[in-house]
Amino acid sequence: MKKLLSIITIWLCSTICAQSQIFTSSAIPDSIWATMQGKTWNKNPYIKRSDLRYLRISHIDLEGRTHVGEMVCNKLIAEKLLAIFSELYKAHYPIQQMRLPDVYDADDERQMRANNTSCFCYRNISESKNLSKHARGLAVDINPLYNPYIRYSKKDGSQIVEPANARKYIERTAKFPYKITRNDLCYKLFTKYGFIWGGAWRTKKDYQHFEFNVR
Template sequence: MNKKYLHDFGLLCMAIVALSLIARFLAHGQTLAEYEKEKEASSALNSSSAVSTIDDNILDSNASLSEASTASTTDVATIAATKASTESAAEAATDISEQTYAEGFTYSELPQDIVEKISGVSYVDNSNISLDELRYCKVLYNDFDGNVQNGELICNEQIAQDLLEIFYELYNSGYQIESVKLIDEYDGDDTASMLANNTSCFNYRVVEGTQKLSKHAYGLAIDLNPFYNPYITYNKDGSQNISPAGSEAYADRDASFPYKIDENDLAYKLFTEHGFKWGGNWNSVKDYQHFEY
């Protein structure tokens, strides 16, 4: 090999070394093999990062679904609890508004239609008894023909249960009562109700011939079969005033006649057992139809 070829070969080697140094500098001091290894590692890291991101997204999605499921379950539970609470409250309200002693024998707070019916008739605004203290009673009774009838009474809440129990016993025993209607059917007129032999309880009024409120005004008295068990007052001359008119034949309590209330009568026994007083035991007047609490 001559000197010319040696010189060219040396220049080629120097060029190769120079290019190698330049390439390493451009690769931040890495060899091509090192660069390839770093590239592979970077690719693997990016792949792992992508998988991690996907996993995180899946976890976030699952968490959202779990939260939605929990919220949905909570909403269902809340709705169910609210419904149960509402039903329970409705049942409680029903229990409070209507009490049943037996089939056909109930009492409740005054229904709105009854309030409208009695307002300005048997009930007037006053400071002695409120509508809230009164109860509307439904009872069954046997009329004078032996037929079963539906009756209604308004009374003080204190005696509502007692009246149901008493009328239930009277009904089961076949005790006969001609009529059991609100006195409002007679425009609140006590005399008209007695003439019809109607059994009634509440009526905001005074005692006949006085300025004193009757026990009826508080719903604490009841008049039973009044035509056959009249109200009697006595004059100084010994004469009697018998009410209602036409019931004079029944003022003689020694006489025997149907529907007479005396101490052997079932109504007398039941009412007195429940703590009522009988007007037939009074001295200055006799009110044979009358039981008061």
């Protein structure tokens, strides 16, 4: 009897967990669109509301707690992202938080410092006049505090780390949580679905960054 009860308990837990998983894509709700105004979205000739999708994504943090995150992305990669994050969730791959950048007033430094995973934000590449892939919702940053963007100043060649509080994570042979490497499931899934990893770039390194090139 005890063995039967144990089996039933395990089955119920797995069923409830399966039912509680959320991986959805929809048009941008009015409430979300209103929040985005003047923050992640500004009037422009390149991206329209209809080009974007609002995702709700279950994810697990390092302590094993389940959360439902939010993400806005280009409709061209919405299903790819749901497939990727579903696999990461099943594998208990840790993602600390996934909030819309509007929570941080679209301030990239602030949200990176908070280790926030995100996608769409209409902005330029850091220290550039060129639009970022994030401006079209075609790039995702994963656990950015632990996977910083490392570049070199055009003025004096000095090393710049973004976010600024991530300097201790630039040594990629060291052991620490949330780290993305070529042997990492996150890397394997994103590249499987056609994304390019910023950690493989030569002149700069963007370990948090995965972008999709539309042909």
